[in-house]
Amino acid sequence: xxxxxxxxxxxxxxxxxxxxxxxxxxxxxxxVHSRVNFKTQDALRGRSVHTxxxxxxxxxxxxxxxxxxxxxxxxxxxxxxxxxxxxxVPKDKFAQILQSLRNHKVALEGPVTHPETGPFxxxxxFRDPTGNFLEVVWRRDESASYNExxxxxxxxxx
Amino acid sequence: xxxxxxxxxxxxxxxxLDKSEKFYRDVIGLDLLGHNMVADNRPNALLxxxxxxxxxxxxxxxxxxxxxxxxxxxxxxxxxxDQFAQARDRLEAAGxxxxxxxxxxxxxxxxxxxxxxxxxxxxxxxxxxxxxATDILPSGAGVVSCGNIADHAVGDVVRNGKGRFFLSRxxxxxxxxxxxxxxxxxxxxxxxxxxxxxxxxxxxxxxxTGTYFGRxxxxxxxxxxxxxxxxxxxxxxxxxxxxxxKHDPAHVVPAKPGAKFSTAGLELVKAAVPxxxxxxx
Ligand code: FES
Numbered sequence: 001x002x003x004x005x006x007x008x009x010x011x012x013x014x015x016x017x018x019x020x021x022x023x024x025x026x027x028x029x030x031x032v033h034s035r036v037n038f039k040t041q042d043a044l045r046g047r048s049v050h051t052x053x054x055x056x057x058x059x060x061x062x063x064x065x066x067x068x069x070x071x072x073x074x075x076x077x078x079x080x081x082x083x084x085x086x087x088x089v090p091k092d093k094f095a096q097i098l099q100s101l102r103n104h105k106v107a108l109e110g111p112v113t114h115p116e117t118g119p120f121x122x123x124x125x126f127r128d129p130t131g132n133f134l135e136v137v138w139r140r141d142e143s144a145s146y147n148e149x150x151x152x153x154x155x156x157x158x
Numbered sequence: 159x160x161x162x163x164x165x166x167x168x169x170x171x172x173x174x175l176d177k178s179e180k181f182y183r184d185v186i187g188l189d190l191l192g193h194n195m196v197a198d199n200r201p202n203a204l205l206x207x208x209x210x211x212x213x214x215x216x217x218x219x220x221x222x223x224x225x226x227x228x229x230x231x232x233x234x235x236x237x238x239x240d241q242f243a244q245a246r247d248r249l250e251a252a253g254x255x256x257x258x259x260x261x262x263x264x265x266x267x268x269x270x271x272x273x274x275x276x277x278x279x280x281x282x283x284x285x286x287x288x289x290x291a292t293d294i295l296p297s298g299a300g301v302v303s304c305g306n307i308a309d310h311a312v313g314d315v316v317r318n319g320k321g322r323f324f325l326s327r328x329x330x331x332x333x334x335x336x337x338x339x340x341x342x343x344x345x346x347x348x349x350x351x352x353x354x355x356x357x358x359x360x361x362x363x364x365x366x367t368g369t370y371f372g373r374x375x376x377x378x379x380x381x382x383x384x385x386x387x388x389x390x391x392x393x394x395x396x397x398x399x400x401x402x403x404k405h406d407p408a409h410v411v412p413a414k415p416g417a418k419f420s421t422a423g424l425e426l427v428k429a430a431v432p433x434x435x436x437x438x439x
Binding site: 001002005007008013028031033034036039042045052055056057058060070083084085087088089090093106113114115117118119120123133135136137139141146147149 | 160165169171191208213216218221233237238241280349373
């Protein structure tokens with residue numbers, strides 16, 4: 001057993017909040033959880049400008065970058081630029097995801113098949129509109145039982 | 159896209175795989191699953207949390223710099239309260255200053271955090287919630303006098319800081335709404351510009367009856383009994399908290415002399431030691 005249950009939230013810096021929100025919600029199916037620093041109390045507390053999104057059981061914030069970030073060339077579809085977020089779908093939904101991304105004209109790399117010794121099956125790689133690297137994977141361990149990811153009630157964006 | 163999509167793993171670039179692997183295994187407390195378990199030519203290590211989530215470290219020649227404005231970018235680990243205590247010990251043993259939460263001002267009661275920077279400058283929050291995050295916290299203000307029914311107009315929401323409640327005058331009468339958020343004991347504020355209560359800790363919103371609206375499924379804000387005497391003077395008993403599953407107009411105390419709070423259908427959740435009457439308004 002590890003000494004950590006889960007990642008409760010994470011941040012993705014973006015150049016355009018509206019554009020990012022419509023990508024993560026419209027293409028990946030996230031939902032807006034809250035908009036932070038559009039309210040007086042948030043500004044007074046010195047919070048960063050961000051929109052918190054929920055994607056299934058995961059909370060992540062798209063955070064407005066105050067200055068231009070160093071973005072690798074957009075024709076590079078696989079990479080990190082420090083961090084990459086990877087989302088999983090059941091194996092039998094993988095083709096559907098692939099099609100959905102294509103329908104949204106999202107440039108993709110893959111599918112790439114992972115070694116059978118690891119938990120990952122196949123991945124596709126793409127970027128968000130700012131250029132953050134993303135991945136969708138199906139996992140060989142999808143029927144394994146792990147601790148449940150606790151709902152948002154157990155965590156929040158600090 | 160499918161509603162079955164969920165978070166799988168985070169890939170983190172590191173400049174020294176050995177060093178980072180030790181950090182995430184020995185200091186953060188992840189399980190090392192193995193090396194080169196993914197289709198990636200770069201040296202890599204896969205680590206596990208107790209849920210399905212994974213962390214993949216990949217060694218790169220140079221980790222790019224953070225944007226200058228990247229100070230608030232962070233990622234949060236969720237631990238149980240026992241794991242949190244163990245993490246503090248591990249952090250201290252490894253020479254990381256722990257026990258200091260530079261962002262304490264953002265925390266609700268019972269929310270514990272340590273911030274830690276990984277060897278390549280990524281900031282992580284280590285987070286746990288204790289039982290007191292959901293305890294009922296009496297203000298100690300006792301029974302609070304809140305003026306007279308002639309003092310308030312329909313739509314007024316008056317904050318009582320000492321008593322940690324809001325006196326809300328709606329068209330049917332009065333509600334005394336406990337200011338403690340039912341999510342995790344943050345203290346809410348009344349935002350007249352949007353006509354709702356807002357909790358700046360994790361963003362919960364409640365309408366002027368204290369009814370939650372949003373995606374976290376929080377219970378309505380709790381009520382304190384309102385009492386109006388024959389001269390129309392209003393008092394609120396902050397010693398008693400009533401939980402409710404939804405707003406019921408029967409709990410609104412009419413703005414009339416002699417009106418009393420009805421506890422029908424409400425659950426008394428905490429009776430603090432009765433205190434003497436205070437006059438703070
Ligand atoms: S304490 Fe979490 S939203 Fe109020």
